[in-house]
Amino acid sequence: MATAQETAEKAESDDIRTRWLLSAPALLIIFFAAIGPLFIVLVYSFLAPGNYGDVKWQFSTDAWMNVLFERDIFDDTLSFAKANLSIFTRSISLSLLTTILTLIFGFPTAYFIATRPEGRREIWLFLITIPFWTNLLIRTFAMMEVLRNEGLINSLLRFLGLTTAPIQFMYTDFAVLVGMTYVYLPLMVLPLYASMEKIDFRLVEAGYDLYASRMQVLRRIIVPLVKPGIIAGSILVFIPSLGAYVTPRVMGGGTNLMIGNLIELQFGQGRNWPLGASLSITLMAIVMVTLMFYVRNASKTGAGHG
């Protein structure tokens, strides 16, 4: 008996060793070209900026202080770094608005797809996935074609004689918001659809039998049932919105910055690498907190609905 057990144990530990060897290439590549460099960024955030970019090997917490505060060069007093602060609030509020807008448009769309007859759902879903797999830059550029001064909307307005001078949509917060809503909409629709597909419509029927109105059925039956999808979709939209770089750069035109663009500036013209590093860690921390919130909520609602 003992030998049989020993052989079994040996086979198991051999199996686990093979499994580590098999996963080694993937783990190593991700370590060297994705995770490892993040630690360098963490170290850099505690160093002093070099004169021409890069860093001086000298411990300093200035970069972290500069995320939120700035020191007056004359009387050495601290005050809030208004520029950074306004970029942070703009990023967070634009990302929240994007999430809300994609939810408003995405919810009925996902519901529409989920209530099609079996065979036809796939084709509607396919129509949502095509833009999703199309280059993000091209989609942003496509939205620019609609909003620009000589673009679709302004041409239409002029053709109808409603305006004489073009309305400036581009390079505003509004343009950034429209662009982000457009590019991230599929990320909201797909998880919403996934949970709506599973709705048991007998519950809806029971609601109507008990004289519920359509609005009551929606609010009291459908929304609670698809809550995991709403949360997943919101997270999937909020996180990339917060770290967005391409859309604010193209639609905001270099004046309506978000955190991503602020980070880039520190590694480019601003040449304060430690500040750029501490801003990156800050952004990552916000994302991690959001994800943790999601995991906690997902496990809670998951347990509730089986």
Next chain:
Amino acid sequence: MAKRATFDIRQQTGFTTVAMICFFLLYLPIVTLVAYAFNDNDSVAIWKGFSLRWFYSAWNNTQVIDASIRSFQIAIAAALIATVAATMAALATTRTKPYKGLTFKYAFINQPLMVPEIVTAVALLVFFSRIKIWTGYSGLGYLIAAHTAFCIPFAYLPIRARLENMDLSLETAAADLYATGWKTFRYVTLPLLWPGILAGLMLAFVVSLDDVVITEFVKSGGQDTLPTYMLGQLRRIVTPEINAISTVFLLLSVAIVTIFFIISRKRT
């Protein structure tokens, strides 16, 4: 059901309308972009007439062709390496009882999806610029390494999904018939897994081809890919040439996704 024929319990007032508006708005910008690619005018501003000249001009633009070739080189290399690594990792993380380190592997492999791209981009910029100084090498290797890393989770997902739904009995049967581990893998597991691997390869390829942010920060001088070239052009006065390039790029993505869609429908 018959008595409720006039009352559809699934319907919600206004939802179909919003959905239709949504599909319309989703495709309106893309259609506009494609339409302007055929505009016979020097600026995108005013429609002058149908013309293919911007497609010719893109075709004769060496920068565009160079960037396209580079995009493909990187995407092919990154997708192939990522798919091999992801297949091995998927085999190592499925069809087993939980073992120590399994959760760690999941978290590690999915990590590139969790961290904002811009943060990975600056981290790689800092790291690779050091290595460039130490080694003096500044070729495409850095871009391929960076792309491979973020392609792995995309390749991993469909392969893992396929493995988890696969029946173990065929492999057990092969082992019963004295097939070696390798033979079982080669003649039983691999053919069954193939659709998942193909799906992973295509996802990785598309994701690599689409990347802007990481490429923009990692590339050395003269290493523009098609998306970073386009991003640079958007800063200047845009000619319909960009629309023409976008249109071709768009068609390619649609073709790949359609093939992907057909494969995944047929085999499952």
